[in-house]
Amino acid sequence: MKKIILVFLISLLLGVSAFAFDDAKGSSMAGSLSASAEGAIANWYNPARLSADDKNDIVLSYQNPYNAANLTAMKFGYKQSLSFVNFGLYYDSIQAGNIYGNTKIGLNLSKRFDAILKKTSLLVGVGAILRDKYINSSLSHAYRYISPDAGVDILYQASTKLQINLATDFQFDTQSQDITLVPAIGIKLRKVGLLNIGVNVLEKKYSAGIESKLLYKFFVLRAGGAIIQPSKMLSFSLNSGLGFKFDNFGLDLAYVFNQALGGYAIASVQFIL
Amino acid sequence: MKNLKFIFLFIFFFYISSASAYFLFDNFEDGDEFNNFKGVWYTMSDADEDTSQIYDFNGDGIKQGTLVVPGSEDAALPVYGGANGSSYCFSMYMDLVISEFKDVGLYQSPYGALGASLGEAPDGSNKIVDLSQYYGIGFYVKSDAVSNFQFQAEDAKGQIWLESYKYDCHINSPNVWQLIMVPFAQMTKADTMSNTTWKAEGASAFGFAGENTFNVDAVDGITFFVSDPNVKGNFLIDDVYFLTESEFAMGMLPIDSNHNGIYDAQDALRLLNVQYSDTMTDTFNLELFFNRSDVKGNLDISITDLSGGLLKQLSMKLDENSSVVSKIIQKNDDNGNVFKEGLYILKVKFSDNFGNKVVKKLGLALN
Numbered sequence A: 001m002k003k004i005i006l007v008f009l010i011s012l013l014l015g016v017s018a019f020a021f022d023d024a025k026g027s028s029m030a031g032s033l034s035a036s037a038e039g040a041i042a043n044w045y046n047p048a049r050l051s052a053d054d055k056n057d058i059v060l061s062y063q064n065p066y067n068a069a070n071l072t073a074m075k076f077g078y079k080q081s082l083s084f085v086n087f088g089l090y091y092d093s094i095q096a097g098n099i100y101g102n103t104k105i106g107l108n109l110s111k112r113f114d115a116i117l118k119k120t121s122l123l124v125g126v127g128a129i130l131r132d133k134y135i136n137s138s139l140s141h142a143y144r145y146i147s148p149d150a151g152v153d154i155l156y157q158a159s160t161k162l163q164i165n166l167a168t169d170f171q172f173d174t175q176s177q178d179i180t181l182v183p184a185i186g187i188k189l190r191k192v193g194l195l196n197i198g199v200n201v202l203e204k205k206y207s208a209g210i211e212s213k214l215l216y217k218f219f220v221l222r223a224g225g226a227i228i229q230p231s232k233m234l235s236f237s238l239n240s241g242l243g244f245k246f247d248n249f250g251l252d253l254a255y256v257f258n259q260a261l262g263g264y265a266i267a268s269v270q271f272i273l
Numbered sequence B: 001m002k003n004l005k006f007i008f009l010f011i012f013f014f015y016i017s018s019a020s021a022y023f024l025f026d027n028f029e030d031g032d033e034f035n036n037f038k039g040v041w042y043t044m045s046d047a048d049e050d051t052s053q054i055y056d057f058n059g060d061g062i063k064q065g066t067l068v069v070p071g072s073e074d075a076a077l078p079v080y081g082g083a084n085g086s087s088y089c090f091s092m093y094m095d096l097v098i099s100e101f102k103d104v105g106l107y108q109s110p111y112g113a114l115g116a117s118l119g120e121a122p123d124g125s126n127k128i129v130d131l132s133q134y135y136g137i138g139f140y141v142k143s144d145a146v147s148n149f150q151f152q153a154e155d156a157k158g159q160i161w162l163e164s165y166k167y168d169c170h171i172n173s174p175n176v177w178q179l180i181m182v183p184f185a186q187m188t189k190a191d192t193m194s195n196t197t198w199k200a201e202g203a204s205a206f207g208f209a210g211e212n213t214f215n216v217d218a219v220d221g222i223t224f225f226v227s228d229p230n231v232k233g234n235f236l237i238d239d240v241y242f243l244t245e246s247e248f249a250m251g252m253l254p255i256d257s258n259h260n261g262i263y264d265a266q267d268a269l270r271l272l273n274v275q276y277s278d279t280m281t282d283t284f285n286l287e288l289f290f291n292r293s294d295v296k297g298n299l300d301i302s303i304t305d306l307s308g309g310l311l312k313q314l315s316m317k318l319d320e321n322s323s324v325v326s327k328i329i330q331k332n333d334d335n336g337n338v339f340k341e342g343l344y345i346l347k348v349k350f351s352d353n354f355g356n357k358v359v360k361k362l363g364l365a366l367n
Helices: A002-014 A024-028 A039-045 A047-051 B002-019 B196-206 B245-249
Strands: A057-063 A071-081 A086-096 A100-117 A120-135 A141-157 A162-173 A178-189 A193-200 A205-216 A219-228 A235-246 A249-258 A262-272 B023-026 B041-045 B066-069 B088-096 B112-117 B136-143 B148-155 B164-170 B178-183 B219-226 B232-243 B269-275 B283-290 B297-304 B310-318 B324-330 B342-352 B357-366
Touching: A024 A039, A024 A219, A024 A235, A024 A249, A024 A262, A039 A047, A039 A057, A039 A071, A039 A086, A039 A100, A039 A262, A047 A086, A047 A100, A047 A120, A047 A141, A047 A162, A071 B357, A086 B357, A100 B342, A120 A162, B041 B088, B088 B112, B112 B232, B136 B148, B164 B178, B219 B232, B232 B245, B283 B310, B310 B324
Parallel strands: none
Antiparallel strands: A057 A071, A057 A262, A071 A086, A086 A100, A100 A120, A120 A141, A141 A162, A162 A178, A178 A193, A193 A205, A205 A219, A219 A235, A235 A249, A249 A262, B023 B232, B041 B112, B066 B088, B088 B232, B112 B219, B136 B178, B136 B232, B148 B164, B148 B219, B269 B283, B283 B324, B297 B310, B297 B342, B342 B357
């Protein structure tokens, strides 16, 4: 138990960064899903969460962040459960016209250790991110470097219906020397919904989100909000979203309203393999 | 026969060239207070005059009873909602009230007017524009309150502004754009200057010895003049043309493709570019490009991080005859922290002189 607490505290101190633009499911709950992400989207929030279940899936996400004229962002995530470890792969791209480009290829491995304590599991994930960044200008230069990514999740199965997760993700950007830490708490009520509370320490983003499965089996509602304060000037966002699931196909839509920048929509599709 | 063809062609082109000899005085689509003779548009009222008969009720030096918006000291800029589907026109709000008599036996003459000085000639010279090549003036007018007004032209001879000539006009339907065409030859000397009150207060000082026929080549200003008492409402002018006789006979205003285009404020803010500075310097040069060089306005800019966290606010001004604005910006945000290399969001709120507000967001890459 002491080791688990130690690992968790170290992860809190180190910290990490999620990519600045989330997928539709995460965005609708204002991001910071370190303790709640499931499936391929766990690649972006916390590699440890890749072993939260044993489903295999692919996620594609597209957005025009803040409806900015020259910005586009897309994501691709893949998760495969193997007998001894769960494997994740993702590709992110954000472009500002032909001026700026930032792409990431991430590779993650995750392992679940059950029954370390009664009703408690430890999910551990590690990964590497190949970053490729360019700013096309008269002094143009490109960066291509590898950064480490890691995450932990302490899962407590309080009952057959209630699951509580304490988790954090941390990434180290070897080029900027930034450490991003995203600790979060996730409370999951089976067949009812999810509550997620998280903090992005580097970006000073404090977020909370809920997901309700009360209405229909194939339909979920999501809502969230975040307070962002990178400087003395505080702003906030109010997020909402819908999720549909038909057999092996899922569609998630999110709408983000940011007080400083206005609203925009995000669409993601999921294929369960 | 061959020569005859050339003669017909010559006549045709002569007709075409003479037929397009009109002058677009202003259609207000450029959003500024200047007409195309580089003179200014303004408003005026009897309350502006020292000799106004409007009584100063409160004794505070402000004469009561007449209100004109914009006032004579305010910027007289076009407003949205021009004639024939165009975007902009020139507007004046009036509240002309006869409230009390200043002295027993005297009566008030409240008025409000939209005016324009002819200013410089198109060639930039400082002389008064010669309007003698034109047969008359055509313009659109609309009002929700005024049924009668005068078109007046001021004769600059001797710098006596009271030497004006008028043409009485009627607005047939309220709040509908109506074409008015005034032949200069039918303008008569303004009789408002010859009433007994004016004479009693100093007719000799002004003198009324000017010519009784309108001398168009000496005009240095035009006025749309409303003097009905108890008028309260808007008075709008658009598409003011000086026309030749042949154009006048057509009974409609010319279609000027260069000036009748509708200004699309949404489209004006076109492109962002950043002139990168060296990583080692503490500034960068921000350049914004516009589709329209003739549009002027202010830019309120917010720089945020990718999460929408507000980092820096600044303002820039889009100056006349430029489609580019640039500004050297410190890399420190408003909290004193230095911007790191990377991508930010630039939120640009563009406010033009018409009151349009356009907000656009763009990626801002810094190195």
